[in-house]
Amino acid sequence: MSRLERMRQKMHQEKIDAYVVIRPENGRYMSGFTGGEATLYITAKKTFLLTDFRYIEQAKVQAPEFEILKTGNDHFESLAEIGQQAQRVGFEGDFITHANYEKLKNGFPEAELLSLPNLVSYLRSVKDQAEIETIRQAVKIADDAFDNVLKSIEIGQTEEEVGLDLEYSMRRAGASGGSFEFIVASGVRSALPHGTASSKKIHLGEFLTMDFGAVYQGYCSDITRTVFLGEPEDKHREVYEVVLAAQRAGIAAVAPGRTGKEVDAVARKIIEDAGYGDYFGHGLGHSVGLAIHEGPNLSMREERVLEPGMVITVEPGIYIPDWGGVRIEDIVLVTENGCEVLTQAPKEFIIFE
Ligand SMILES: [Mn+2]
Structure with a gap:
């Protein structure tokens, strides 16, 4: 099973329809992107990698399974635009800043936000x-x-x-x-x-x-x-x-x-x-x-x-x-x-x- 397939299995178990990845090593693990400054948005069907203009070309090469979206400095504003359908959204509660959490809440006013910090790290624990x-x-x-x-x-x-x-x-x-x-x-x-x-x-x-x-x-x-x-x-x-x-x-x-x-x-x-x-x-x-x-x-x-x-x-x-x-x-x-x-x-x- 690919990393994304394993991730979606975990998301299904947790009954979430989207997961936001900001921790750089988790982003690298899921997407292949090594640039660090990216936010991933993963749903049952789609995968987005949000990053700014400095990293667009690198992301296209390194993260072929992801749709690359160019953002400004504020990834969380852009997230709200692609996440309108989500009902239950998981995120890394052990890593997000309080300020970004507030932005996430404002961007997803209708959704339930769940801190699930171990989702990707659980996948990472068994090495290929x-x-x-x-x-x-x-x-x-x-x-x-x-x-x-x-x-x-x-x-x-x-x-x-x-x-x-x-x-x-x-x-x-x-x-x-x-x-x-x-x-x-x-x-x-x-x-x-x-x-x-x-x-x-x-x-x-x-x-x-x-x-x-x-x-x-x-x-x-x-x-x-x-x-x-x-x-x-x-x-x-x-x-x-x-x-x-x-x-x-x-x-x-x-x-x-x-x-x-x-x-x-x-x-x-x-x-x-x-x-x-x-x-x-x-x-x-x-x-x-x-x-x-x-x-x-x-x-x-x-x-x-x-x-x-x-x-x-x-x-x-x-x-x-x-x-x-x-x-x-x-x-x-x-x-x-x-x-x-x-x-x-x-x-x-x-x-x-
Ligand atoms: Mn040691």
Whole structure:
């Protein structure tokens, strides 16, 4: 089934006769248009892509299944003109601004408006073969950047310099950019799960956590590796081994039919049993695709069941305030029987002398 056919099936289930797409990655997924600034209007029979004069030619080429309509800056005014028949209209309530929602309401005075933010993201959660191949490339670009940075790291460099080397390497390999603001966190900063690269210099006797990823042809990768600089103490080794054991167990638990909650629990139990449960305060993972964070997640609250074709991270961590932290993250593809680990970068405890 094509993406539009799957979308119309969902629309039918939700009993809506039109859906408005404004989130750029959802627009790209449904239409193929990569320009970002477009609004889609999808009904049971018709498909419109509204954009301004800058993107008309691009849209015609990239979105052949859509009727391209030229608008001014205000897509919502034009929407009202094509949507006169609609009774029930779905939209992305998690993304629309309040001002645009008001315009939507004014444009469709007779229609019932329904916030259905997960309609397209639900379709996006199961990747097709072409998407999987693109993600493989994005993963490989990040793996290679890690290999390169292992060769270039020097004591006394700043975290920002390490981050820049990672980015340079990925851009050289064809990435359009990083998939988020990189985390390069050393020493006590490694206890900050989201410690973005700072001007702090890296020293001997510290963990160095690097969490980064590439965007390749629109698709994201995400990897975290923690290495040690200098001579680790027993506790450094112990914490690392607990996280690695939890990460391996989490990967082994990924299989179709399991919920995100069940997989999270398997990894979490290993960290809890080792006595570090209070220091693992985030979910085990998230899906990736056109966005860096997609659903379903692996978390204590995720009831969604994994399906073949989902691409999801497994990234447990232990973060001990004023001491340091470890996180290890791979991307896996859910298969018919379990999962395939896409990330190839080494994850045994790496020590820089
Ligand atoms: Mn991640």
